[in-house]
Amino acid sequence: MATPLSKPKLAANLSMIFPEVEFLDRFAAAAAVGFRAVEYLFPYAYAKTEIRARLDSWGLEQVLFNAPPGDFENGERGVAGLPGREDEFRKSIELALDYAATLRCPRIHVMAGLVPLAGDPRRHREVYVENLSWAAGQARNGSVDLMIEPLNAKDFPGYLIGTPQAARSVIEEVGARNIKLQYDFYHAQMTHGRLLDTFAAEQDLIGHVQIAGVPGRNEPDDSQEINYRAVFAGLETMGYGGWIGCEYRPRGETVAGFAWAAPYGIGPKGKRQG
Template sequence: MPRFAANLSMMYTEHDFPDRFAAASADGFEAVEYLFPYAYEAAELRRLLDENGLRQVLFNAPPGAWDSGERGTAALPGREADTRSGIERALEYAAALGSPRVHVMAGLVGPDAVPAARDTYLANLTWAAEKAATVGVDVLIEPINGRDMPGYFLSRQAEAHAVVQSVGAPNLKVQLDLYHCQIVEGDLTTTLRRDLPTGRVGHLQIAGVPDRHEPDQGELAIDHLFAVIDELGFDGWTGCEYRPRAGTSEGLGWLKNNLHVRGFRGEETA
């Protein structure tokens, strides 16, 4: 089975954020991801990871003015200084937390601005990948569906892979969220079989479609998809970026009922 990381921005929200580390560890997770670490000192987050035997596997670079509706700045002409200072800050956190990857959000772009936005995006990602390579960090980009995030610059897998190929940096990779991909384009089995062998996918994420609850809730044949991921030999992490329908621990039956789950300390069933 894939190696699973708890997303602490969406899971365990019945606890205060610092307490979510212990809750995830108690449920058997060995790794975590979340949106943003910047409300906390890196040393405090490092302590929470260490005390609970957890690995940090992903977080996002600063997205601009999130509370005002911004969803990244990497593709926004005129915001290069903000983007690059944010990436530098993210890399400082990555070093402190031992995170091997950082997701850089593109931003919301109107259709008339796409050509200039693409040039800006490529330039910023080239700079980010070069900077991140010096500290051994992968930079990730993620297609996001337009229902949840209207106007987001990147929405399709082929677009993301074209960007990665255009930049040509080995540490620039795609974050393949099966929830977003199913909403935008579907055909997940074919997508996995096409894209995972390229080596350009650095991280997977899962959630049920259409409601973003547990991954076994809704239209995804999640056990089939896990088998495909194993068949393809993907050894990266799979982030559980979903909103539990009720309590987080109570909704983990989909995971605890699977045998030989790497990256999960829960009991195995016969």
């Protein structure tokens, strides 16, 4: 059996876990079970000063959130690679960077968007590269990294960036040091498997990691097909010391599902990692 990573830096994804309480109360819930960092999808429904106050009250670090994704409720998953939406994209990045400054968040995930059935993937990729090149310059002023996350085709059919290799090709073409790869083990397993091999191949570009169980995107525990003890051991061997976002849907009450995280200090009797 693989040796567990001694102190994986686990961050609570507040868009996914602790659904039992309202969003602004999830900061307290995360701190209470031992987390010292949080991430989530979108903060824009709340005043940035209110979120900052919650972070300060509970001694939490903000490690990631997403730029505005377009019309998320109606299925859009980013506008960065959508021709004709360039002005909207620039405004979205300006808003995201404004929030990042107040929240002292060093990473923003920029969703690429969906390619329509009649769309030209090459044109969408061209727009994506152009938009990221502009955004990288804006983000550099605030010392923010922009993250590209490949999303699996089963959950996100038509998403522009579906593999780590596709993300690498974009990152290399943009050529900006603050464009990084967001490696989500759930999406990677759903797409191609060989998790530690593909992580190692892209490690020079990886700026953030997320986890969830496969196939249900539930707790990353022994009932799922990814052996996260082995994954954490592999990350330790490879020298990854960054944050690991817990972006999964609890099967039931969140705290009751933390048996998998208890060895790492997360749970009802959790002590703050550090």
